[in-house]
Amino acid sequence: MDFHADPGFAGIEKFESKLWLASPTMHGEEKKWVDDAIVTNWVSTVGENINETEKKMAEYVGCKYAVGLSCCTAALHMATKLAGEKLYGQARPSEGTLAGRKVFCSDLTFDASVNPVAYEDGEAVFIDTEKDTWNMDPAALEKAFELYPDVKLVVVAHLYGTPAKMDEIRKICEKHGASIVEDAAESLGAKYLSGGDWKETGSLGDYNAISFNGNKIITGSSGGMFLTNSREDAEKVRKWSTQSREAAPWYQHEEVGYNYRMSNIVAGVVRGQIPFLDEHIARKKAIWERYKEGFKGLPVSMNPYDGKKSIPNFWLSCIIIDEDAMAPHVRGDKDELWKKTSGKSSPGEILEALAAFNAEGRPIWKPMHMQPIYCENAFVTVEGNGRGRTNAYIEGGGIDVGADIFRRGLCLPSDIKMTAEQQDRVIEIVKRCFA
Ligand SMILES: Cc1ncc(COP(=O)(O)O)c(C=O)c1O
Numbered sequence: 001m002d003f004h005a006d007p008g009f010a011g012i013e014k015f016e017s018k019l020w021l022a023s024p025t026m027h028g029e030e031k032k033w034v035d036d037a038i039v040t041n042w043v044s045t046v047g048e049n050i051n052e053t054e055k056k057m058a059e060y061v062g063c064k065y066a067v068g069l070s071c072c073t074a075a076l077h078m079a080t081k082l083a084g085e086k087l088y089g090q091a092r093p094s095e096g097t098l099a100g101r102k103v104f105c106s107d108l109t110f111d112a113s114v115n116p117v118a119y120e121d122g123e124a125v126f127i128d129t130e131k132d133t134w135n136m137d138p139a140a141l142e143k144a145f146e147l148y149p150d151v152k153l154v155v156v157a158h159l160y161g162t163p164a165k166m167d168e169i170r171k172i173c174e175k176h177g178a179s180i181v182e183d184a185a186e187s188l189g190a191k192y193l194s195g196g197d198w199k200e201t202g203s204l205g206d207y208n209a210i211s212f213n214g215n216k217i218i219t220g221s222s223g224g225m226f227l228t229n230s231r232e233d234a235e236k237v238r239k240w241s242t243q244s245r246e247a248a249p250w251y252q253h254e255e256v257g258y259n260y261r262m263s264n265i266v267a268g269v270v271r272g273q274i275p276f277l278d279e280h281i282a283r284k285k286a287i288w289e290r291y292k293e294g295f296k297g298l299p300v301s302m303n304p305y306d307g308k309k310s311i312p313n314f315w316l317s318c319i320i321i322d323e324d325a326m327a328p329h330v331r332g333d334k335d336e337l338w339k340k341t342s343g344k345s346s347p348g349e350i351l352e353a354l355a356a357f358n359a360e361g362r363p364i365w366k367p368m369h370m371q372p373i374y375c376e377n378a379f380v381t382v383e384g385n386g387r388g389r390t391n392a393y394i395e396g397g398g399i400d401v402g403a404d405i406f407r408r409g410l411c412l413p414s415d416i417k418m419t420a421e422q423q424d425r426v427i428e429i430v431k432r433c434f435a
């Protein structure tokens with residue numbers, strides 16, 4: 001559809017430069033620390049930027065130890081491997097620590113949360129999502145332990161910067177003797193009220209990971225961190241991520257190694273960004289609130305959070321369309337088709353309209369249980385087994401909260417450099433889609 005020629009969109013100007021979903025925002029201080037690394041010749045995976053970044057992030061998140069790594073995917077791999085080794089013992093070099101084991105995982109997340117389970121030869125069992133925070137549903141997790149009582153590891157992600165219901169999840173895990181890998185890649189700086197204290201995401205699991213990917217709340221261009229209160233765990237991850245080198249004059253190895261350490265250049269960028277983390281969060285929050293205000297009267301809601309228990313970092317602002325305002329919209333594996341319908345709209349239409357005006361939105365992350373690669377993995381909802389619930393002779397098809405959020409939701413431009421005028425234009429484009 002040609003949105004510019006459509007009289008329904010008359011008077012809306014195309015954005016001159018692209019409005020991004022979430023792009024890096026530099027402040028100048030980053031250059032100082034990158035230059036420092038170059039001038040002092042610490043252009044390697046050791047150096048003062050790494051030391052300082054680890055120290056500052058451990059302090060901010062409230063964990064005793066932080067290990068700087070090349071990305072959060074590496075941090076999640078180390079976290080998952082370590083959890084597997086502590087639960088089931090050291091694996092042979094040719095086998096993962098989770099071989100033959102099931103692991104309960106967030107379903108509505110980016111696949112980097114769960115791929116490390118596969119790297120370690122484990123089998124992810126996906127846990128459906130609740131509607132209050134769009135994260136792992138504790139009731140579905142409880143069902144999963146009924147179906148698979150032997151499981152001892154749970155991977156939990158905080159979607160779009162909104163903390164999951166960690167107290168409930170933790171309580172269920174404790175009851176079943178299970179450990180938690182916490183994926184706080186999207187939620188750095190988000191807070192959660194637990195036991196009367198506000199705690200940071202990234203400190204709520206037994207093994208925790210954060211990201212400095214280019215689109216995150218602060219960035220190093222890439223980079224990630226493993227966070228823990230255990231000195232032994234931190235030392236293990238440090239060893240594994242530097243090729244598992246032993247204390248010998250030559251290269252001596254007793255364990256499989258990885259080249260996962262953070263570069264001192266990347267750490268320089270992160271070091272320069274840390275002082276601006278709280279400012280970034282405040283600006284993201286203002287964007288979320290401006291959208292909420294701007295969409296009043298439209299048949300949509302913002303991505304939700306529990307205001308009593310959590311303070312998100314508002315990394316991405318999203319909307320979900322009311323069921324009765326959904327226009328016909330179907331998705332294949334790689335393409336989609338939507339129909340213009342008066343008074344209604346669809347994620348397909350809104351995202352295409354935004355793109356036509358040079359603004360970047362994105363579909364909600366496609367749930368893991370719907371991904372071709374994981375189509376044979378188990379999926380558990382509040383009803384129990386979430387697979388094979390449809391029946392030609394009975395109406396309905398079972399509950400699948402994640403699939404529903406994917407079908408009706410979308411992520412909006414959430415870049416903190418977006419001006420109020422630009423955001424008003426985005427709001428106007430969305431409104432016109434419902435005309
Ligand atoms: C939920 C989640 N987990 C993990 C990652 C992986 O982080 P990284 O890109 O730093 O490897 C991302 C994003 O990139 C993410 O959104």
